[in-house]
Amino acid sequence: xxxxxxxxxxxxxxxxxxxxxxxxxxxxxxxxxxxxxxxxxxxxxxxxxxxxxxxxxxxxxxxxxxxxxxxxxxxxxxxxxxxxxxxxxxxxxxxxxxxxxxxxxxxxxxxxxxxxxxxxxxxxxxxxxxxxxxxxxxxxxxxxxxxxxxxxxxxxxxxxxxxxxxxxxxxxxxxxxxxxxxxxxxxxxxxxxxxxxxxxx
Numbered sequence: 789x790x791x792x793x794x795x796x797x798x799x800x801x802x803x804x805x806x807x808x809x810x811x812x813x814x815x816x817x818x819x820x821x822x823x824x825x826x827x828x829x830x831x832x833x834x835x836x837x838x839x840x841x842x843x844x845x846x847x848x849x850x851x852x853x854x855x856x857x858x859x860x861x862x863x864x865x866x867x868x869x870x871x872x873x874x875x876x877x878x879x880x881x882x883x884x885x886x887x888x889x890x891x892x893x894x895x896x897x898x899x900x901x902x903x904x905x906x907x908x909x910x911x912x913x914x915x916x917x918x919x920x921x922x923x924x925x926x927x928x929x930x931x932x933x934x935x936x937x938x939x940x941x942x943x944x945x946x947x948x949x950x951x952x953x954x955x956x957x958x959x960x961x962x963x964x965x966x967x968x969x970x971x972x973x974x975x976x977x978x979x980x981x982x983x984x985x986x987x988x989x
Contacts, residue, residue: 824849932955
């Protein structure tokens with residue numbers, strides 16, 4: 789009797805576990821292409837509205853896509869768990885994620901094991917709050933200073949649109965993403981502490 793083929797999600801996780809470097813490259817390329825295309829489209833709208841250089845928008849979009857792709861590739865490679873979990877259904881994965889978000893273990897040992905490794909992956913992710921907050925604050929202040937210093941009339945130039953987008957982007961990173969990540973890490977630590985007090989998962 790032929791064995792049932794593992795699910796696609798499990799095959800992807802197994803490939804990432806077996807070849808983390810290659811998997812990180814694939815994720816980096818795909819995410820970089822997507823981010824670069826979105827950035828280029830955004831810049832092209834500004835360029836067409838202001839009759840600026842199209843090549844400038846293409847080069848900026850390509851550079852931003854490369855930087856984002858490299859960052860995502862390294863991040864993905866970094867957070868791959870040390871141990872490959874057995875194949876699980878989506879319901880268990882969702883329930884494990886809910887346990888990590890709540891910071892408390894459940895009643896099912898298998899789901900708790902999945903939640904354990906999800907919490908470990910959350911804490912293994914690169915996290916330098918002081919450095920990141922300093923960089924994001926400086927970038928936010930710099931974009932705001934350049935925008936208000938050089939804005940003289942009602943028309944917004946291409947570079948001023950870029951500074952405005954930078955203000956929004958770094959404000960989201962500083963006031964939304966960083967508190968969210970800190971909250972996730974607190975919940976993950978709470979889950980691991982609660983599970984260490986009980987039976988070893």
